Amino acid sequence: MSRSCKAALLASAIGAILGWTAPVLADGFANVGRPATPAEIKAWDIDVGPDFAGLPKGSGTVSRGMEIWEEKCASCHGTFGESNSVFNPLVGGTTADDIKTGHVAALKRTDFPARTTFMKVATVSTLYDYIRRAMPWNAPKSLSDDDVYAVLAYLLNLAEIVPDDYTLTDATIRDVQGRMPNRNGMTSAHALWPNSNPAGPDFPGSVAKPDTGNAACMTDCKPKAELASQLPDHARGAHGNIAAQNRIIGPVRGQRTGPDAAAADAPSPALALAEQSGCLSCHAVDTRVVGPSYSEIAARYRGKDSAEALVSKVKAGGDGVWGAVPMPPQTELSVDDAKTLVAWILSGAPQK
Template sequence: MSRFEFAGVRLSRVWLLPLAWLALTAQAQQADPAKAQRSALAGIGRTATPAEVKAWDIDVRPDFKGLPKGQGSVRQGEVIWEAQCASCHGSFGESSAVFTPIAGGTTAADVKSGRVDGLMPGANQPQRTTMMKMSTLSTLWDYINRAMPWTSPKSLTANEVYAVTAYILNLGNVLPEDFTLSDSNIREVQGRLPNRNGMTTAHAMWPGRELGGTDRPDVQGSACMTNCGGEAVVKSFLPDYARNAHGNLAEQSRNIGPTRGADTTRAALAAGVSPVSDLKQPVAAVVVAQRATENVVPAGPAQSPVTTAAVTPMLQKNACLACHGMDSKLVGPAFKDIASKYKDRTDAVSYLSGKIRAGGQGVWGAIPMPAQSLSPEESAQLAQWLAQGMNK
């Protein structure tokens, strides 16, 4: 059998055919990679049906390709909003209790110019809202359609999505109260967005080319976050002599954003809190702790068990289940975890009742819980249900 030299290796003739086949296969894949891929996947899976493709192909592009036909008025959107959206976003889209605010920070001048002044350098704007940042109306429509409401995404019809979108635009002073948004006029409405001219693709190191900065990319590819210093601890408080010098800061604070002013009509520290010099949390957080002890119902003598069936209507009425699951965490902790945390606390009913009514932040993470408008009797019933371990 004759032999040949190939790359310094002596090969017999019988190996030439496999080598030639591999070379031809590689050439075929380079010439038509799609065909090679189809050949490799032959017999695997099946072609999606038109109905399956339609179920997934729901995105709406900035040029409004993919937008379904339909319409919805501002007034219709308000009804849907109050029923399914206000519990997280507030009746006027201004709440920051669960998510960042949707409305606020835009003016009639912004609608006219298409550039939000509150986003420009030097603007005294504490919180950037959705209406301030949004430059394409398709983004708002698409997100509501695929992700809202929080507890039941994709449950809104196309007409309902148009209506909710119209209501949000009305909150941002883009549309009048008697307007009906539809697939035929949405392109016209796009031309009214306060920040329609604010989108840019010139992304670089801050402050960027538009503000006289650099064009270098944000990521340089070099290692970072090495030899860092220790964790920073921010300590913040108001000295007693300046605490109420300019009135109650809580009443003067902004109505959007997660930041709340300290209630300067109250003492700086709650009972049992370490001195101000050692305070590791803002005074505003201490005020929250103070409020949690206000208007609470005394524990009193042992009471009969409160069942889950008894409190469920109250949980549904006050939209508690939108943020808390019975056994799993949603926006806030699961009721099961709350019950477990405070099961051995002797004043659990009094403490939890106060926390429910006053709201708070920090015990279960950074997302705050707004104050709840329950009566002392209602909050005490919920607190007792939790303290007793969520009786079935």
């Protein structure tokens, strides 16, 4: 038995005699977290479900909604919810017949140009919930519950689901659900939701068997390989210069597909010269490494006619000005290069 084991045993024996509580595995997490207060839950629990659980009481008219819309929503969504300039259109693509059937017919058309929010959304609760929690985009949660009803009333009016004089309330919103153009347009008959819950499937119609798949064929799987699609020419350079998006070593390089964006990014030639000449082993722009920082040097000599003196100092070396560590003479450096470096340092040692 190890000494520490003996010590532990001894300690626990003494603990037992003296009535200490030996540390044991907890069966709960004492003092971790605290009960939420009713006010806290009320402040954060703002979700509204498809069955309207959580829907606050309130009301708003189409005309009030239009006022709020023009002030807070139209800049992104367009006056009539049609905007395609900042965000996708909210309204359009639905018909009176869709309101009857609950299926947006245009969704079957492959040539239909876009899908608006009202072509997709099946549940009006989604719109109330989302506007209340996230809109306006730059000031989320700033609308009152009544304002949210009003904005939603205006949107429903734009979508021709409710008339101009409509008042949307926590009661009438249930009628609106029955007029949502795509209310029957959703299906959960797929295998993309976990379905091995022993309590049974979570959604009606959901299945365990995937709808797609493949055979693990290994040889002569098909007579030939035909290309169905290739990158369109206009897309080739649409993502900038791919050469600059790949590594400069390794088995491959990126293809050059555009102008070299790195040009503007190229380091200053004087910085490269400082690197080559070994200056940066002892100096940095604004921190003291071994010698003074370039910003300290620039500050000390700024406005003084000292460039020539500094060139001599760089060439010949020196000590005492910045402390005890001497700067060695830079005999390999040409006078011209020294001038370039001094001018660069006095100008603030820019990186580019």
